[in-house]
Amino acid sequence: MSKDAKHTGLAVEVSMEQMSAFFKVLSDKTRLSILMELLDASLCVMHISERVGMSQSAISHQLAILRRADLVRVKRNGKTLVYSISDEHVRLMLDMAMLHINEEGKQ
Amino acid sequence: MSKDAKHTGLAVEVSMEQMSAFFKVLSDKTRLSILMELLDASLCVMHISERVGMSQSAISHQLAILRRADLVRVKRNGKTLVYSISDEHVRLMLDMAMLHINEEGKQ
DNA sequence: TCCTCATATGAATGATTGTTCATATGAATA
DNA sequence: TATTCATATGAACAATCATTCATATGAGGA
Numbered sequence: 001m002s003k004d005a006k007h008t009g010l011a012v013e014v015s016m017e018q019m020s021a022f023f024k025v026l027s028d029k030t031r032l033s034i035l036m037e038l039l040d041a042s043l044c045v046m047h048i049s050e051r052v053g054m055s056q057s058a059i060s061h062q063l064a065i066l067r068r069a070d071l072v073r074v075k076r077n078g079k080t081l082v083y084s085i086s087d088e089h090v091r092l093m094l095d096m097a098m099l100h101i102n103e104e105g106k107q
Numbered sequence: 108m109s110k111d112a113k114h115t116g117l118a119v120e121v122s123m124e125q126m127s128a129f130f131k132v133l134s135d136k137t138r139l140s141i142l143m144e145l146l147d148a149s150l151c152v153m154h155i156s157e158r159v160g161m162s163q164s165a166i167s168h169q170l171a172i173l174r175r176a177d178l179v180r181v182k183r184n185g186k187t188l189v190y191s192i193s194d195e196h197v198r199l200m201l202d203m204a205m206l207h208i209n210e211e212g213k214q
Numbered sequence: 215t216c217c218t219c220a221t222a223t224g225a226a227t228g229a230t231t232g233t234t235c236a237t238a239t240g241a242a243t244a
Numbered sequence: 245t246a247t248t249c250a251t252a253t254g255a256a257c258a259a260t261c262a263t264t265c266a267t268a269t270g271a272g273g274a
Contacts, residue, residue, distance in 0.1 A: 014205040016143070020136045022204050027130035028262075029123045036123070045221060058263055060222055070211045079220060079272060089207040096203065097129050098121040100196040104177045135232075152251060165233055167252055186242060186250060 025069040026093065030054060031062050034083075035090060038072060044080035132176040133200065137161060138169050141190075142197060145179060151187035 025031060033052045037043060043051070049059045063083060066072040073086045085091065132138060140159045144150060150158070156166045170190060173179040180193045192198070 014208050016136045016139050018208050019139050019201070019204050020134050022208055023130050023134035023139075024261095027127050027134045029127045030262075032123050032126050032130075055264075056221075057223085057265080060220095061262075064222075070207075076271080079218095081221065087207070087210070089203060089210075093200075093203055093207070094126070096196060096200055097126055100177075100194070100200070101121050101125050101129055103194070103196075131231095137232080162234075163251075164235080164253090167250095168232075171252075183241080186248095188251065 022069060025065060025071065026097075028062070030058065031066055032094075034059065034062060034066065035071065035085065035094065038083060038085045039091060039094070042075075042082050042084035044077070044082050046080070048083065129176060132172060132178065133204075135169070137165065138173055139201075141166065141169060141173065142178065142192065142201065145190060145192045146198060146201070149182075149189050149191035151184070151189050153187070155190065 026035075030052065034048055037048055037051050045056060045059055045063065048063075049056045052059060063072065067074065070086055071090055072083050075082050075084070133142075137159065141155055144155055144158050152163060152166055152170065155170070156163045159166060170179065174181065177193055178197055179190050182189045182191070
């Protein structure tokens with residue numbers, strides 16, 4: 001079962017399954033914190049771990065999920081793996097969410 | 108702990124808690140199906156239930172969650188309660204997600 | 215080549231959440 | 245006002261998922 005974006009005229013075919021999976025990735029505080037840090041700068045796992053304030057293991061598990069969802073990319077730099085945001089949709093997505101939350105309850 | 112959208116220059120202050128809660132609402136297949144139906148037209152609970160193919164109770168539970176998140180609005184019409192999308196962010200959000208999913212794996 | 219250090223991964227557990235079933239609520243209309 | 249019908253709600257259960265702990269992996273530098 002799938003639905004296209006008839007409203008915007010976009011010729012996009014996407015399943016409900018894929019969409020919920022995508023939003024599920026964005027629905028975790030730890031993963032959001034990671035993304036927020038990566039919006040500012042590319043970082044290695046250790047640094048993300050420090051900034052977000054969670055264990056290396058926890059961060060690594062979550063980065064794997066972000067990778068699978070194509071929200072972050074990895075690049076090796078010497079001994080460390082440097083993670084970065086993979087595309088602009090993420091940024092827009094987060095801003096859109098912030099806008100919505102900010103307007104909740106108004107009017 | 109909160110973060111503002113320094114990247115877009117938006118003066119929005121939102122907590123990680125609020126953001127994850129928002130995306131969590133969008134991360135369920137049933138709720139997404141409901142929203143998709145409501146993008147086409149305002150509907151009463153019974154009709155949503157029929158179209159989505161789930162029990163009245165299940166739909167009602169999910170509508171309550173969508174209401175609390177300010178994603179849908181209710182209006183009484185005689186004996187029935189008519190639900191509709193509450194604002195344009197939802198539409199944009201869904202389109203953005205579809206775009207991202209559609210571009211996954213490319214390049 | 216061997217060791218080391220950064221990162222990944224597997225299993226286990228506690229917490230969260232969606233659905234069902236049963237029932238309550240309450241506005242509309244007869 | 246009494247009844248009915250649409251919708252909401254509570255409790256219970258199964259399933260999903262994030263974190264921890266322990267350990268594996270494997271590229272880099274000596």
